């Protein structure tokens with residue numbers, strides 16, 4: 001959080017526009033943030049409404065918005081651009097696809113790759129979490145579909161979660177069902193929302209909650225009909241933005257800093273842990289079996 005606070009106060013919007021080719025239009029128009037990264041296929045679509053100061057970030061990585069290394073890198077860059085843009089005070093995170101918010105971490109990034117690749121991948125997951133959980137902006141997740149594991153983590157990083165009221169959509173940290181373990185900072189993020197007891201049970205069982213169940217346990221804050229998710233997110237954003245930024249940001253920092261600092265203090269050790277865990281033969285087998293099952297289910 002501290003790092004992001006520094007970013008926000010030290011980087012003028014003029015610098016952002018110059019460096020990142022942000023195109024500004026008229027008051028009522030939307031701006032498209034174009035990434036210059038050569039490997040980018042624009043998996044993230046960002047539209048900033050200059051008059052409201054609210055950006056909508058749509059995840060658009062077919063078929064299921066799985067969080068690959070490329071996706072995570074593009075996500076973090078997009079988020080950082082918004083974070084340092086003084087014209088942007090709020091972020092709505094959603095999916096461009098109906099029915100899927102995000103399928104979580106891309107399992108193929110954790111199978112059959114080198115230790116170096118796993119380390120780079122895990123660092124990108126950490127960066128995504130640090131930036132989103134530590135954002136100074138008001139962040140609202142408009143969860144318009146299912147959101148397992150890493151997808152659930154993204155939603156949990158936001159200040160408020162609105163989910164489509166469809167019992168077929170599920171959200172939760174299902175890692176144990178894949179034979180893997182949610183790391184401590186996934187766990188801490190969940191505890192901060194639903195408390196220790198619910199988190200312990202959810203994590204051990206790798207529980208996925210239908211939208212109504214997720215609302216019942218407080219994992220999501222509001223359920224609305226599918227076609228009202230975006231408009232409700234915009235309305236809730238207006239309420240949150242009516243609070244003076246400095247007071248809200250300091251309060252957010254006070255609540256989240258201890259959780260963030262815990263990872264920051266042991267980021268390298270956490271990467272090493274991940275690499276030594278994921279390279280075990282037994283874990284590789286579990287992930288491969290899970291992936292094969294996913295592919296065969298049709």
Ligand SMILES: CC/C=C\C/C=C\CCCC/C=C/C(=O)SCCNC(=O)CCNC(=O)[C@H](O)C(C)(C)COP(=O)(O)OP(=O)(O)OC[C@H]1O[C@@H](n2cnc3c(N)ncnc32)[C@H](O)[C@@H]1OP(=O)(O)O
Nearest residue numbers: 066103104105106107108148149150181273274277294295
């Ligand atoms: C001690 C601890 C120390 C350190 C840490 C150690 C461990 C690491 C912890 C790692 C934390 C992990 C977090 C994660 O996020 S793991 C990923 C979990 N995700 C899932 O389980 C989701 C699986 N997917 C689904 O359930 C469904 O696909 C979904 C999202 C509901 C969509 O369903 P549907 O619309 O029917 O689409 P399909 O299932 O047909 O999928 C289409 C296509 O996408 C492929 N796919 C789906 N999900 C993923 C994924 N997460 N990664 C990669 N690929 C995915 C699927 O196989 C299909 O592919 P195809 O080629 O057949 O088209």
